[in-house]
Amino acid sequence: xxxxxxxxxxxxxxxxxxxxxxxxxxxxxxxxxxxxxxxxxxxxxxxxxxxxxxxxxxxxxxxxxxxxxxxxxxxxxxxxxxxxxxxxxxxxxxxxxxxxxxxxxxxxxxxxxxxxxxxxxxxxxxxxxxxxxxxxxxxxxxxxxxxxxxxxxxxxxxxxxxxxxxxxxxxxxxxxxxxxxxxxxxxxxxxxxxxxxxxxxxxxx
Amino acid sequence: xxxxxxxxxxxxxxxxxxxxxxxxxxxxxxxxxxxxxxxxxxxxxxxxxxxxxxxxxxxxxxxxxxxxxxxxxxxxxxxxxxxxxxxxxxxxxxxxxxxxxxxxxxxxxxxxxxxxxxxxxxxxxxxxxxxxxxxxxxxxxxxxxxxxxxxxxxxxxxxxxxxxxxxxxxxxxxxxxxxxxxxxxxxxxxxxxxxxxxxxxxxxxxxxxxxxxxxxxxxxxxxxxxxxxxxxxxxxxxxx
Numbered sequence: 372x373x374x375x376x377x378x379x380x381x382x383x384x385x386x387x388x389x390x391x392x393x394x395x396x397x398x399x400x401x402x403x404x405x406x407x408x409x410x411x412x413x414x415x416x417x418x419x420x421x422x423x424x425x426x427x428x429x430x431x432x433x434x435x436x437x438x439x440x441x442x443x444x445x446x447x448x449x450x451x452x453x454x455x456x457x458x459x460x461x462x463x464x465x466x467x468x469x470x471x472x473x474x475x476x477x478x479x480x481x482x483x484x485x486x487x488x489x490x491x492x493x494x495x496x497x498x499x500x501x502x503x504x505x506x507x508x509x510x511x512x513x514x515x516x517x518x519x520x521x522x523x524x525x526x527x528x529x530x531x532x533x534x535x536x537x538x539x540x541x542x543x544x545x546x547x548x549x550x551x552x553x554x555x556x557x558x559x560x561x562x563x564x565x566x567x568x569x570x571x572x573x574x575x576x
Numbered sequence: 577x578x579x580x581x582x583x584x585x586x587x588x589x590x591x592x593x594x595x596x597x598x599x600x601x602x603x604x605x606x607x608x609x610x611x612x613x614x615x616x617x618x619x620x621x622x623x624x625x626x627x628x629x630x631x632x633x634x635x636x637x638x639x640x641x642x643x644x645x646x647x648x649x650x651x652x653x654x655x656x657x658x659x660x661x662x663x664x665x666x667x668x669x670x671x672x673x674x675x676x677x678x679x680x681x682x683x684x685x686x687x688x689x690x691x692x693x694x695x696x697x698x699x700x701x702x703x704x705x706x707x708x709x710x711x712x713x714x715x716x717x718x719x720x721x722x723x724x725x726x727x728x729x730x731x732x733x734x735x736x737x738x739x740x741x742x743x744x745x746x747x748x749x750x751x752x753x754x755x756x757x758x759x760x761x762x763x764x765x766x767x768x769x770x771x772x773x774x775x776x777x778x779x780x781x782x783x784x785x786x787x788x789x790x791x792x793x794x795x796x797x798x799x800x801x802x803x804x805x806x807x808x809x810x811x812x813x814x815x816x
Contacts, residue, residue, distance in 0.1 A: 382750050393674040406630065433602040495615055573609045
């Protein structure tokens with residue numbers, strides 16, 4: 372016999388359900404007067420450095436139907452590649468940029484929108500630079516465990532080709548599921564496919 | 577800085593596709609997720625200040641109705657500790673909660689259950705953990721509610737929790753259930769969790785020691801986030 376390992380187990384995930392908005396974006400759910408504004412709605416809080424961009428997208432199920440009850444959160448570096456977090460050890464991130472955004476899918480069209488800045492490059496664990504990217508986390512009714520993925524930029528082909536994560540993907544024909552489409556004027560569109568031929572690559576991080 | 581968090585045990589969490597919970601069938605990915613060493617983007621995450629909270633944010637009995645008017649239902653305190661898999665308290669972390677009212681009715685435009693809304697109950701609240709990871713809020717006990725899955729499925733009484741932790745890799749949404757609720761063992765959403773032990777870890781016991789006599793009963797709900805292998809603090813590595 373050996374000593375027992377007394378580590379705890381992570382609390383199991385459960386779906387966010389169809390009414391996630393009540394808790395996370397109550398003003399969007401027309402529950403007003405409790406919080407002054409919905410968290411994560413505004414990522415740019417002042418005279419932020421770097422190119423401003425708009426990210427739109429949809430979360431699409433295995434039948435091709437856009438989810439109209441999803442909630443998407445993004446987390447990203449500022450234009451200099453620094454995270455606005457106490458765990459950022461390399462320098463001070465832009466104080467006018469939170470790096471974190473939260474958006475519900477529109478209840479009619481299913482489209483989500485983030486107004487943010489284009490992130491700078493961040494190093495991988497071995498020091499190589501990763502291509503600029505935005506980390507996304509998706510929850511909804513029917514999703515039992517929040518889904519992590521990344522959005523890369525179509526105008527960063529060279530950096531994407533050298534990206535340590537994109538290049539380790541066995542099925543290279545799936546890499547394009549992580550690359551947004553350019554819509555012009557700093558607008559990028561990123562559809563997340565939960566299932567099917569174009570299933571987005573999700574991460575077990 | 578590599579692999580800062582204990583891997584998620586995907587045999588402990590629900591699978592993506594759990595057919596008895598019908599909505600998961602078209603919404604669960606079928607292909608395997610990609611594993612890679614966590615980078616700064618996963619090991620950092622947003623941090624919120626205690627000064628963000630309003631005075632009534634953690635009091636769902638009072639935070640929606642006109643000043644002083646209370647929600648109807650059994651008054652309860654929900655409290656516990658947020659800790660990681662190594663048992664360390666997770667300090668200064670935002671916890672958001674949402675729930676139905678005492679009759680099982682959510683305040684949401686897509687909800688059509690015939691049980692009435694409570695004019696003094698919104699159903700959202702939030703709090704932050706203290707320096708040791710402890711949190712508490714006050715609310716009314718939610719009622720069970722029927723939902724369209726099979727023709728006779730009822731959710732057990734539950735409170736939804738959204739927890740940030742110290743890094744995006746720890747981000748978690750889950751649900752708290754109440755000790756002794758027989759519906760727990762009939763629920764296809766609860767049953768997405770593969771083990772009885774895992775299910776029981778989401779069931780909060782009645783905590784008479786923290787009950788406020790003549791006022792509110794208490795339930796204790798401890799929550800565990802992924803273990804952090806190393807603690808980064810002010811540009812200094814601590815631990816291993």
